[in-house]
Amino acid sequence: MTKANKTRTDLFGKARMGYALVESLKLEDWLRFARDALGMDVQMQGDTLIGRLDQHARRLVISRGPLEDVAALGYEIEDQASLEIILQRLQQKGVEVEAGEARGAALRGVEQYWRCIGPKGLPIEFYVTPILSDAPLSMLASGYVTDSAGMGHVAITSRRPEAMLGFWQEILDARVSDDIEQRMSGLMLDIRFLRLNERHHSVAVACTRGRRMDPIRTRIQHMNIQCATLEDMTAAYQRCRQLGYRIMMGVGQHTNDRELSFYVESPSGFEIEYGWAPIAVDEENWQPTLHQGISTWGHKPLEHNLGDELRQAARAIRSLIRREYTPFDPKH
Ligand SMILES: [Fe+2]
Incomplete structure (x- = not known):
């Protein structure tokens, strides 16, 4: 073991998912979706939609723009010392990091943030201090579970899963929670689940076995939020159906983290x-x-439906000729 390895600080437990920034032209639909179907606290401020789940002033921010995708994911870092280590690690790997401007920080509901382009071109941002709000939450759900484990998780499909996993493992000391193999439309999917803290996973990375293909248009396949009670989940399910949103997977329970959920x-x-x-x-056992x-x-x-299947198959095939961006070559 080299000296550098011996003195390496373990950042496991120091990071959690803090916010998601989305760019969309469908702000009115997002307002209805997030407020009336999901049941979050949502306010429209000019051309920005602000979603709250807890005392943080902003958790989901949707700006008007053509991307129709996640524009950035923000990770809250426990303290300034840990943030410095993250920035140093990125620098050592040759990843360009920008300090965010005051306007961007206000948009995200944080005091200050740093930004890099992560795997698959997804901007990843880091901050220490969120702006809190004591305005009462006006939402249909009784509450959301966030706290020290963060606001949920994202699942990402990747054609370069080693690089995708390596980013989280080498920068934030993510740990592998487990793996799932899942057969889907005749393909075998390998999914690896990484945790940054006690939450079973903050990031899941899925890839096709053998020839790597990516059938998903968006940078993330899904984002998870965790509601406080079973009734919150079943009521949200009913509201989503009544309002005509497409249920991609009905209520079920996962094998690994045992979560009950719908998509x-x-x-x-x-x-x-x-x-x-x-x-x-439980890290001990x-x-x-x-x-x-x-x-x-x-x-x-x-x-x-068949249309979805065909679109996904076409995207999977097109993905074969595109190279997926990765900020550095991982050691793993
Ligand atoms: Fe999930």
Whole structure:
């Protein structure tokens, strides 16, 4: 072991997902979706939609623009010292990091932030101090579970899973929670789940076995938010159906984190997984395992149709000729 390795600080437990920035031309639909279907606290301020889940002034921010995708993910870092280490690691790997401007910080609801382009071209941002709000939350859900484990997780499909995983492992010291193999439309998917803290996973990375293909248009396949009660989840499910949003997978339970959830298509195309009661990882006794299939029951594709299948197949084939961006070559 080299001296550098010996003195390496472990940042596990120091990072959590803090906000998501989305760019969309469908702000009115997002307002209805996030407020009336999901049940978040949502306010429209000019050309920006601001979603709250808790005392943070901003958790989901949707700006008007043509991307129709996630524009950035923000990670809250425990303290300034840990942030410095992250910035140093990025610099050592040759990743360009920009300090955010005051206007950008205000948009995100943080005091200051730093930004780099992460794997698959997804901007990844880091901050220490969120702006809090004591305005009462006006929302249909009784609450969301955020706190020290962050606001949920994202799942990303990748043609370069080693580089994607390496980014989280080498910059934030993410740990592997477990793996799932899942058969889907005749393909085998390998999904690896990474945790940044006690939340079972903050990032899941899925790839096709053998020839790597990416059938998903958006940078993330889904973003998960965790509601406080089972009733919050079932009521959100009913509201999504009543308001005509597409349920991509009905209520079910995952094999690995045991979360009960459903998946609904957002106005920008990526899915929202609305979940309840995932297990937390006990670092002392945790053993990574390989699970067969993502669900013990349910999660049936309710509104997938032939059009979806064909579009995804066409994207998968087109993805073969494009190179997926990666900020550095990982050691793993
Ligand atoms: Fe998920």
